[in-house]
Amino acid sequence: MKLKTLMMSLAFGALLSACGGPITEEGEVTEQEIGSTSQALCEGWDNGARYCTFRCTASQTTHYFAGYGDVPYGNCTAYANNYCGRTAVSVCWSKL
Structure with a gap:
């Protein structure tokens, strides 16, 4: 009986440790992510930044931006x- 209890406890602990926070849907972007990217x-x-700055692919080195206030x-x-x-x-x- 103790072995069964121990195994159930370990299995339950493994399940709990495997569960992280909520999974975000692919393509879902929050405002917090905007402005916290790694680019300078x-x-x-x-x-005061008013230019929407972005890249279309991760391997792209140039950034695109929309005009001020657009x-x-x-x-x-x-x-x-x-x-x-x-x-x-x-x-x-970005301020550009």
């Missing part, structure tokens, strides 16, 4: 995805 161009909307707050990711025709990477607000 990202200053963030709150710091993209309203909250629409940078949608604009970048539409422009690229796919999920854009390194999407953020």
Whole structure:
């Protein structure tokens, strides 16, 4: 009986440790991700940045940007995805 209890406890512990946070849907981008990318161009909307800056692929070295004020707050990711025709990477607000 003790062995069965021990095995059940270990199995339950393994299940709990394997479960992390909630899984985000593919293509779901939150505003927190915008501006927290690793590129040096990202200053963030709150710091006065108004250019929507992005790359279409991770291997691309050049960044595209929308003109000053052309993209309203909250629409940078949608604009970048539409422009690229796919999920854009390194999407953020920059001052250029």
